[in-house]
Amino acid sequence: MERNIQKIGVINFVILLIAGGISYILARYSNSLAGQVGAVFFGIGFFVTLISFFQMGLEEKERIEKLEFDEIAREKNAASLFSTEAETFPARKSREQFERFFLPGFTVVLFLAQAASAYFLWKWLNSAIVVGPQQGMVALSLYGVLALILFLLGKYSANIARFENQRLLRPGASFLVLNAYICATIAIALGLTYGGVAKADLWLGRALIIVLGLTAVESLLNLIFEVYRPRVRGKQERLVYESRLLGLLAQPEGIFTTAAHALDYQFGFKVSETWVYRFMEKALAWLILLQLVVLVLSTCFVFVSPGEEALLERFGRAARADNLLRPGLHLKMPWPVDKVFRFRTDEIQSFTIGQGVEKDHGSTITWSVKHEEQPMNLMVAAKDSGSRTNGGGGGVPVDLLTVGIPVQYQIKDVRAYAYNHVDSGALLEKIATREVVKYLVGVDLFDIMSSGKAKASVDLQKAIQDRADKLALGVKIILVGLEDIHPPQKVVAAFENVVGARQEVQAKIRQAEGYAVAARTSAEGQAVKQVHDAESYKADRVASAEAQAAQFKNQLLAYRAAPSVYMNRAYLQVWLNSLTNARLYVVTSTNTHDVYQLDLQDKINVDIGSSIPIPEKK
Numbered sequence: 263m264e265r266n267i268q269k270i271g272v273i274n275f276v277i278l279l280i281a282g283g284i285s286y287i288l289a290r291y292s293n294s295l296a297g298q299v300g301a302v303f304f305g306i307g308f309f310v311t312l313i314s315f316f317q318m319g320l321e322e323k324e325r326i327e328k329l330e331f332d333e334i335a336r337e338k339n340a341a342s343l344f345s346t347e348a349e350t351f352p353a354r355k356s357r358e359q360f361e362r363f364f365l366p367g368f369t370v371v372l373f374l375a376q377a378a379s380a381y382f383l384w385k386w387l388n389s390a391i392v393v394g395p396q397q398g399m400v401a402l403s404l405y406g407v408l409a410l411i412l413f414l415l416g417k418y419s420a421n422i423a424r425f426e427n428q429r430l431l432r433p434g435a436s437f438l439v440l441n442a443y444i445c446a447t448i449a450i451a452l453g454l455t456y457g458g459v460a461k462a463d464l465w466l467g468r469a470l471i472i473v474l475g476l477t478a479v480e481s482l483l484n485l486i487f488e489v490y491r492p493r494v495r496g497k498q499e500r501l502v503y504e505s506r507l508l509g510l511l512a513q514p515e516g517i518f519t520t521a522a523h524a525l526d527y528q529f530g531f532k533v534s535e536t537w538v539y540r541f542m543e544k545a546l547a548w549l550i551l552l553q554l555v556v557l558v559l560s561t562c563f564v565f566v567s568p569g570e571e572a573l574l575e576r577f578g579r580a581a582r583a584d585n586l587l588r589p590g591l592h593l594k595m596p597w598p599v600d601k602v603f604r605f606r607t608d609e610i611q612s613f614t615i616g617q618g619v620e621k622d623h624g625s626t627i628t629w630s631v632k633h634e635e636q637p638m639n640l641m642v643a644a645k646d647s648g649s650r651t652n653g654g655g656g657g658v659p660v661d662l663l664t665v666g667i668p669v670q671y672q673i674k675d676v677r678a679y680a681y682n683h684v685d686s687g688a689l690l691e692k693i694a695t696r697e698v699v700k701y702l703v704g705v706d707l708f709d710i711m712s713s714g715k716a717k718a719s720v721d722l723q724k725a726i727q728d729r730a731d732k733l734a735l736g737v738k739i740i741l742v743g744l745e746d747i748h749p750p751q752k753v754v755a756a757f758e759n760v761v762g763a764r765q766e767v768q769a770k771i772r773q774a775e776g777y778a779v780a781a782r783t784s785a786e787g788q789a790v791k792q793v794h795d796a797e798s799y800k801a802d803r804v805a806s807a808e809a810q811a812a813q814f815k816n817q818l819l820a821y822r823a824a825p826s827v828y829m830n831r832a833y834l835q836v837w838l839n840s841l842t843n844a845r846l847y848v849v850t851s852t853n854t855h856d857v858y859q860l861d862l863q864d865k866i867n868v869d870i871g872s873s874i875p876i877p878e879k880k
């Protein structure tokens with residue numbers, strides 16, 4: 263070999279071991295979550311590089327063995343010295359056995375280690391308490407130095423592997439470059455955390471776990487492809503534990519080579535030799551850099567739409583005292599120095615306590631038809647709680663209601679809404695839910711579903727607004743709707759039967775009350791009538807008695823004046839009174855024997871026929 267490749271391999275895994283230890287110590291010292299996750303890549307890279315170094319030794323022994331065999335073969339009758347190929351090339355046999363059995367087994371262990379690390383690290387990050395890195399500037403500087411050293415060594419190893427076709431140097435070079443990038447991104451995350459982005463380190467840690475998971479998937483695919491790939495004797499095989507994804511990081515120019523071969527094959531001529539392709543290959547980095555510069559400069563312009571207000575922040579803090587941006591065009595520092603957070607201040611926003619209507623059921627929604635996805639049941643008071651507990655039933659003085667209460671609000675103070683609380687919208691929703699639950703436990707079921715609904719809406723709006731003002735949320739409550747309040751869907755039929763029975767009871771009570779009023783009024787009228795009749799009868803009797811007394815006095819005077827006349831007159835008066843309305847029969851003849859036929863039937867009218875019978879003479 264022109265260069266001692268094995269020494270480079272030794273340097274690679276020693277550097278990975280030392281850099282990994284330093285990185286872990288820095289991560290623990292600075293309390294960096296991403297740094298602790300990144301230390302796993304150093305460990306995996308160390309073992310991969312160690313295996314590739316061991317394989318280098320086997321191939322080197324095989325190469326020396328081949329040279330010795332060629333030297334002996336030049337001598338006369340050398341072929342008779344060895345009986346079998348295994349005895350002739352033991353080093354090659356060892357290398358083949360190593361590649362056939364040990365490398366797939368190591369790849370399986372590598373896959374399990376990567377998958378398990380990704381799983382347990384993700385759980386660890388989810389339960390970890392983010393307190394922010396400590397001594398951020400010191401760790402940032404050291405991570406930057408590590409990134410520079412690893413990048414230089416990695417690029418050197420990658421170039422040696424490419425120019426001299428040393429495939430066993432590629433895995434170590436890939437991990438050196440990968441860890442260089444990891445150290446650089448950790449330094450950037452520490453800088454962002456120091457600038458005010460508190461969760462930058464956590465986000466980077468999760469991103470590194472995702473990369474670790476992707477490498478685990480790639481290791482699994484390599485194992486599957488290794489089983490089904492064709493074996494061609496004499497053709498150099500690709501390392502089963504080598505990551506092609508990491509190889510792109512170490513040798514990005516391989517992308518251009520692959521693209522050139524694909525274009526040449528597709529078009530049928532050497533597209534890769536045209537000036538356009540050569541220009542793109544040389545200037546691509548500058549073009550990408552130019553695009554990045556234009557992209558960063560485009561973040562200096564902010565357009566705030568009508569109906570919106572925005573807050574300008576610099577490194578996570580207010581850029582100035584008056585950092586409120588009104589609708590229109592504004593200038594700011596490029597991202598991520600300055601950030602703009604927009605809020606829809608003119609728009610009426612809303613949320614629903616419970617669960618709103620699941621889908622369009624038309625203009626009319628009945629209680630018996632399910633129209634909520636996940637209904638929310640709340641307790642309300644019950645007036646007839648005493649009747650529920652009679653008989654030892656153990657009932658509770660509450661009812662259940664399924665609610666879907668929309669609450670509409672508007673942002674009035676953007677600074678208070680954005681800065682006083684982490685998530686003012688979620689807090690407002692919890693406040694509204696608390697006030698609704700608190701209010702419903704003190705009202706009656708039938709009141710809240712009928713005449714008390716309007717009052718309840720006003721009371722809830724005031725209660726939510728007062729609580730929001732006390733917490734300085736910066737919002738104005740527009741409406742609290744109580745339209746979608748009804749019993750749980752499962753008991754609607756029973757509830758309607760109960761309500762119907764109660765209505766019938768009320769109707770019977772009203773009918774009885776009406777009958778009682780009518781009977782009482784009739785009895786009072788009859789009593790008054792009888793009293794008046796008695797008083798009238800009394801007055802008549804008194805007047806009649808007085809008149810008779812007065813008449814008797816006058817008759818006594820008349821009798822004393824003419825007794826005989828008075829007695830005859832009185833006698834005749836009796837006859838006159840008794841003969842009034844009586845039938846008279848006058849017999850005028852005395853010398854005949856007459857037969858009288860009497861028709862005693864009453865006439866319809868005395869004018870139609872005389873009631874005096876006409877005697878018949880014989």
